[in-house]
Amino acid sequence: MTKELWKGNEALAEAALRAGLEAYFGYPITPQTELLEYLAKKMLATGRAFVQAESEVAAINMVYGAASTGARVMSSSSSPGMSLMQEGLSYIAGSQVPVVLVDIMRGGPGLGNIAPSQSDYFQLTKGGGHGDYRPIVLAPASVQEAADLMYGAFDLADKYRYIVIIAADGNIGQMMEPIEMPPQRRLEKKDRGWELTGAAGRPHRLISSIYLQSEALHQFNMHLQAKHRQIEQNEVRYEEYLLDDAEYAVVAFGSAARAAHSAVRWARAKNIRAGLFRPISLYPFPHAQLTALAQRVRALLVVEMNTGQMLEDVRLAVAERVPIQFYGVTGGLVPFADDVLPEIEKLTRLDNGAS
Amino acid sequence: MLNEHMQTVFDYPDALTPGVTHYCPGCTHGIIHRLIAETIDELGIREKTIGVAPVGCSVFIYNYLDTDFAEAAHGRAPAMATGIKRTLPDRIVFTYQGDGDLAAIGTAEIIHAAARGENLTVIFANNAIYGMTGGQMAPTTLPGMRTTSSPSGRDVEVQGWPLKMSELLAQMPGASYIARRSVHDPGNINKTKKAIKTAFQVQLHQAGFAMVEVLSSCPTNWNVSPKDALTFIKEQMLPYYPLGDYKIGDAIKTLV
Amino acid sequence: MAKGTITIDERRCKGCELCTTVCPKNIIHMATTFSARGYRPAILVDPNEQCTGCLLCATICPDVAITVYREIKPKATTPSTTRNT
Ligand SMILES: Cc1ncc(C[n+]2csc(CCOP(=O)(O)OP(=O)(O)O)c2C)c(N)n1
Ligand code: SF4
Ligand code: SF4
Numbered sequence: 001m002t003k004e005l006w007k008g009n010e011a012l013a014e015a016a017l018r019a020g021l022e023a024y025f026g027y028p029i030t031p032q033t034e035l036l037e038y039l040a041k042k043m044l045a046t047g048r049a050f051v052q053a054e055s056e057v058a059a060i061n062m063v064y065g066a067a068s069t070g071a072r073v074m075s076s077s078s079s080p081g082m083s084l085m086q087e088g089l090s091y092i093a094g095s096q097v098p099v100v101l102v103d104i105m106r107g108g109p110g111l112g113n114i115a116p117s118q119s120d121y122f123q124l125t126k127g128g129g130h131g132d133y134r135p136i137v138l139a140p141a142s143v144q145e146a147a148d149l150m151y152g153a154f155d156l157a158d159k160y161r162y163i164v165i166i167a168a169d170g171n172i173g174q175m176m177e178p179i180e181m182p183p184q185r186r187l188e189k190k191d192r193g194w195e196l197t198g199a200a201g202r203p204h205r206l207i208s209s210i211y212l213q214s215e216a217l218h219q220f221n222m223h224l225q226a227k228h229r230q231i232e233q234n235e236v237r238y239e240e241y242l243l244d245d246a247e248y249a250v251v252a253f254g255s256a257a258r259a260a261h262s263a264v265r266w267a268r269a270k271n272i273r274a275g276l277f278r279p280i281s282l283y284p285f286p287h288a289q290l291t292a293l294a295q296r297v298r299a300l301l302v303v304e305m306n307t308g309q310m311l312e313d314v315r316l317a318v319a320e321r322v323p324i325q326f327y328g329v330t331g332g333l334v335p336f337a338d339d340v341l342p343e344i345e346k347l348t349r350l351d352n353g354a355s
Numbered sequence: 356m357l358n359e360h361m362q363t364v365f366d367y368p369d370a371l372t373p374g375v376t377h378y379c380p381g382c383t384h385g386i387i388h389r390l391i392a393e394t395i396d397e398l399g400i401r402e403k404t405i406g407v408a409p410v411g412c413s414v415f416i417y418n419y420l421d422t423d424f425a426e427a428a429h430g431r432a433p434a435m436a437t438g439i440k441r442t443l444p445d446r447i448v449f450t451y452q453g454d455g456d457l458a459a460i461g462t463a464e465i466i467h468a469a470a471r472g473e474n475l476t477v478i479f480a481n482n483a484i485y486g487m488t489g490g491q492m493a494p495t496t497l498p499g500m501r502t503t504s505s506p507s508g509r510d511v512e513v514q515g516w517p518l519k520m521s522e523l524l525a526q527m528p529g530a531s532y533i534a535r536r537s538v539h540d541p542g543n544i545n546k547t548k549k550a551i552k553t554a555f556q557v558q559l560h561q562a563g564f565a566m567v568e569v570l571s572s573c574p575t576n577w578n579v580s581p582k583d584a585l586t587f588i589k590e591q592m593l594p595y596y597p598l599g600d601y602k603i604g605d606a607i608k609t610l611v
Numbered sequence: 612m613a614k615g616t617i618t619i620d621e622r623r624c625k626g627c628e629l630c631t632t633v634c635p636k637n638i639i640h641m642a643t644t645f646s647a648r649g650y651r652p653a654i655l656v657d658p659n660e661q662c663t664g665c666l667l668c669a670t671i672c673p674d675v676a677i678t679v680y681r682e683i684k685p686k687a688t689t690p691s692t693t694r695n696t
Contacts, residue, residue, distance in 0.1 A: 022442060023438070023441060023442050025437075025438060049438075049441035049442050051437060051441060051471070053434070053467070054463050054464070054466075054467040055463060057431070057434075057463075057464075058431070058434040058437075058463065058464050058467065059434075061427065061428060061431035061434035061435045061438065061464070062434045062435065062437050062438035062441070063438060064425075064427075064428075064431075064434075064435050064438060065407070065425060065427075065434065065435035065436060065437060065438025065439040065440075065442075066438035066439065066441065066442045067438070068425045068435070068438070068439060069405075069438075069439055069442045069443050071442040073438070073442070087428055087431075088428065088431070091427075091428045095426070196405050196423040196424070196425060196439065197405075197423065197443065197446070198402050198403040198404060198405060198422070198423055198443075198446050199401065199402055199421065199422055199423050200402035200403065201402070204417075204421055204422055204423050204424065205423050205424075206417050206423070206424050206425070206426065207424070207425040207426065208408075208417070208424075208425070208426035209426065210414070210426055356616060356660065357616050357618070357680055358682075360682045360683055361614075361615070361616065361664075361680040361681060361682050361683070362680060362681065362683050363678060363679070363680055364615075364664055364666065364679050364680065364681045365666050365669040365670075365677070365678060365679035366678050366679075367675055367678070368675075371675060375622065375623055375648075375674065376674065378673065378674075379625075380625035380626055380627035380650065380673075381625070381627030381628075381629055381673060382673055383673055384673070385672075385673030385674050385675065386671070386672075386673050389675050540633070540671070541633055541666070541667045541670040541671050544670050544671065545670065574627075580628070581627040581628060581629050581673075582628060582629060582632050585629070585632075
């Protein structure tokens, strides 16, 4: 198969279409808008459900409605819009309908700016809205990976009747790379026993997040927790680079991992045994893998485009086993390999000083 | 006396489940539910109807109407209904909403659903108060009306003016049928029934957005007897919220 | 005048008294006893068979507790069966 040049946002949109997207509801926001525009063109032309909503609040509730009918549905936004969607996400989690979202993260807090960022990590991976739920969060580091993750996201959402969020930063959304676009899928519709279609020849159904009795809500929360444990067991994804003999590991996701990747290569050229650990699933976080890694290396460096959000999960996994350093930039600043390399070198000095 | 020469002329609608509602005695939410159930029966649409429940006293409407239902977040029923209708255009989708739900927290959603001309039926129960949370001021609370959050009466200088949603939504080109009715006496209940039926027929004809605003009572939070609550509707609410058809689009002139 | 009658489902009635306010014959009263749900239900007291089956009480009952019956007028010519088919 030949490669074609695709822009990240458009590749996400096309991959969603090829995965069988039936309905899209969204609201424009930079740096995500090309995704919405691409789908407007493709979906309206083929008579599929596409609505530019009056707000992200409305968009996510339209998604909620469409998901209640069992449709393959998605929305996309960027950080301020994701904040508005948290209400809907909480209800969606509470009523267990499958939904896929894309967050092309930009700088916050507040209006911040439209430049790339990874500062939605807390909001996305810890739940975001009220209640004990956690969406599956996948962070691509290339346009190809964005398309691939999107292509599988609906199946994942269906499998767990849950939310899947593709969390990319503005870089991934905006950059162009040659990729192989996966083929168009044909989906067979079958009734899964919960979707709203009209109570024809069956008892009526309800999609709802209400559990009035304390015991019932507790049971439901235990069910969600069991689902989380299952997700943590089955869906952890990560990439390792030059970690086999590494003494120093960089941990980074998304765009930050691209810079870290080059920095690791350069460090190797300087005879520093560095490697890269790149979480692809931010929730479920590759906790056990990092714990194991901490037993093999002398020190870790976490690189993020925020002030240390994933850092907290790394600390939880590593505990006090080895020293952890952090390098982060915000506001649309992007870590470059030549920023990261000196940080890796610092790890070796830290290590010498300690011993 | 009941004898063999008698036939039933008023009976429990099929689309209403047998359960007893959680509503307070004399609360007219129950009347409006019955009218919707009768409409669904008469139009034979029970098996293709999907309701969207609000947050408010009528949150459990899904327990009473024997159709598929989704339970929306507070005020978001029109958005959720849009998502359902757009993916299942041949189903009949309706929302049932209170005034806090439709005219306060969900104002944006209802206005834009109407503006888009969504093929939805909206039944709007306006009881001028927040029933579920215990009687606070609603966007439709009358000037001077006492509530737990306007204890000395709604002062329009401080708390602003009540919203007239039918008048507002009638301005939308996408709105096909907008009517205000009341359930304070049997004659008006029958007129409300006819309007609700029309609002569903509009959707069956794919003629755009339809809403019936129904002036409804909340004896509990108005602190009056059920009977006096109906008098309150007649004497206090009707002057501020005049009954009538606020919009009858060209496409549905033959329906009404 | 047409003859009719009603039955009131005591399990549904919440004793709101609205039916009593619309009955033109004043033949719906509130019981002095309590129902299982703790309400004083409405009861029909119609010894003189005044009920016409006018539907007003059933129309206003918020709890759909009332069923209304009306006597069929035996028609000499072509019996119409439209109602109950
Ligand atoms: C986001 C959110 N804010 C507030 C509430 C609390 N709340 C529940 S019902 C309600 C008001 C309902 O009033 P109305 O829509 O008039 O319906 P009624 O109960 O009078 O029938 C409020 C404020 C909520 N459930 N969700
Ligand atoms: S509080 Fe008011 S609106 Fe709610 S059920 Fe009671 S009477 Fe009805
Ligand atoms: S109107 Fe209905 S609920 Fe109220 S008293 Fe009469 S029968 Fe009972």
